[in-house]
Amino acid sequence: MTLSPQENETQPLVSVVMPCLNEEKALGICIEKIRKTLTENNIDGEIVVSDNGSTDRSVEIATSMGTRVCHQPLRGYGNAYLKGFEHARGKYLIMADADDTYDLTMIPQFLSELQSGNYDFVTGSRYLGKGEKHITWLHRYVGNPILTMLLNIFFGTRYSDVYCGYRAFTREAFDKIRPVSPGMEFNLELAINASLSGLRIKEIPIILGPRLGESKLNTFSDGWRSLRMMLIYAPNKVFLIPGLFLFISGMLLHLVVMLRLIQSDGRALGVVSAMMALTMSVTGFQVLSLWLHAKTYSWSRRFDRNNTFVLGFYKLFKLETGLMAGFLLTLIGTVIMGVLVLKWFHLGLMPLPRPEFAAFASTLIIIGLSCIFSSLFISAMSMSKGEP
Numbered sequence: 001m002t003l004s005p006q007e008n009e010t011q012p013l014v015s016v017v018m019p020c021l022n023e024e025k026a027l028g029i030c031i032e033k034i035r036k037t038l039t040e041n042n043i044d045g046e047i048v049v050s051d052n053g054s055t056d057r058s059v060e061i062a063t064s065m066g067t068r069v070c071h072q073p074l075r076g077y078g079n080a081y082l083k084g085f086e087h088a089r090g091k092y093l094i095m096a097d098a099d100d101t102y103d104l105t106m107i108p109q110f111l112s113e114l115q116s117g118n119y120d121f122v123t124g125s126r127y128l129g130k131g132e133k134h135i136t137w138l139h140r141y142v143g144n145p146i147l148t149m150l151l152n153i154f155f156g157t158r159y160s161d162v163y164c165g166y167r168a169f170t171r172e173a174f175d176k177i178r179p180v181s182p183g184m185e186f187n188l189e190l191a192i193n194a195s196l197s198g199l200r201i202k203e204i205p206i207i208l209g210p211r212l213g214e215s216k217l218n219t220f221s222d223g224w225r226s227l228r229m230m231l232i233y234a235p236n237k238v239f240l241i242p243g244l245f246l247f248i249s250g251m252l253l254h255l256v257v258m259l260r261l262i263q264s265d266g267r268a269l270g271v272v273s274a275m276m277a278l279t280m281s282v283t284g285f286q287v288l289s290l291w292l293h294a295k296t297y298s299w300s301r302r303f304d305r306n307n308t309f310v311l312g313f314y315k316l317f318k319l320e321t322g323l324m325a326g327f328l329l330t331l332i333g334t335v336i337m338g339v340l341v342l343k344w345f346h347l348g349l350m351p352l353p354r355p356e357f358a359a360f361a362s363t364l365i366i367i368g369l370s371c372i373f374s375s376l377f378i379s380a381m382s383m384s385k386g387e388p
Contacts, residue, residue: 014045014111015090018098019080021052026100026212028061033104041108050084078186094168099211102166110168113202120173120199124166129205154234157195163187166206173199185229192233239291247284253277257356274356278363285367289374296378322375326368333364
């Protein structure tokens with residue numbers, strides 16, 4: 001989704017966007033603080049309240065105080081922000097919660113970092129200046145630190161507080177990030193995509209205040225969704241390494257079994273080892289396919305547009321190449337299996353002397369067919385590659 005100011009309206013310098021779901025206790029306070037801060041610092045700005053289905057007086061309060069109110073019928077923290085940013089007109093975008101936990105007088109500081117031209121994405125950190133006092137114990141010492149640590153490991157970032165919801169970025173930066181998450185993992189996606197898209201990032205210390213109203217955070221479900229997102233967005237560590245290990249190990253085990261390279265008391269490895277090789281090879285190939293799908297997805301969203309491997313792969317890859325490779329593997333496996341079946345009938349349906357070859361043939365057939373369908377899928381994804 002590309003943001004653009006609405007036609008025939010003057011573009012303000014900054015838009016402060018707040019999601020809202022039954023925040024009548026704090027919303028008016030937040031609006032007043034933002035308006036006062038903008039006025040005192042002579043900042044041309046607007047306040048956008050994205051209502052997410054409030055049943056209290058939140059909408060009435062926001063409307064009566066002259067803010068821009070938009071309505072998002074789809075529930076979810078991320079959905080509310082996406083709708084709010086869609087209606088925002090400012091050159092710079094600032095996101096903040098409507099529960100009075102963030103120091104909204106810091107808006108000029110966030111804005112100053114962006115206007116300096118040195119940064120595209122400025123995020124608050126409750127851990128840099130010991131401002132985490134009012135984070136609940138479980139989130140303060142377990143959830144947030146673990147998720148932040150994992151994200152830094154997976155993506156090579158240096159965040160100290162990846163879940164802070166007080167952030168600012170340029171309109172161009174948001175267009176590069178292009179978040180889609182509907183729930184609380186929206187914050188995590190912003191941090192990940194900001195890094196993947198090469199934005200210049202800065203953290204500034206903030207102090208979290210006590211919350212007014214009821215929290216909408218679900219510790220375990222939101223935590224799992226965040227972890228799931230990181231696993232999807234880190235294909236090298238999640239898919240490539242285990243996929244290569246399983247595939248190579250499985251194919252080597254096939255070779256060892258068929259050539260009888262390992263024997264004990266005159267007996268070579270047999271059917272059980274061959275089935276293990278089949279399982280490892282096929283699983284490894286499927287994991288590698290998922291890795292390539294994830295890389296293609298990343299490329300289609302422009303995060304990997306300069307990735308040497310991806311660019312090289314798509315210079316060589318054509319749909320016909322993948323289909324031909326899959327067809328040949330399937331054909332070879334089918335021929336081997338056909339010979340074994342004929343031999344089995346010739347023996348009067350007695351057990352085959354070398355059944356491990358059947359496992360190898362099955363491996364080739366499964367991988368071949370998977371290659372055909374993966375090629376079709378990858379080709380469809382690569383039809384929309386983002387920037388050339």
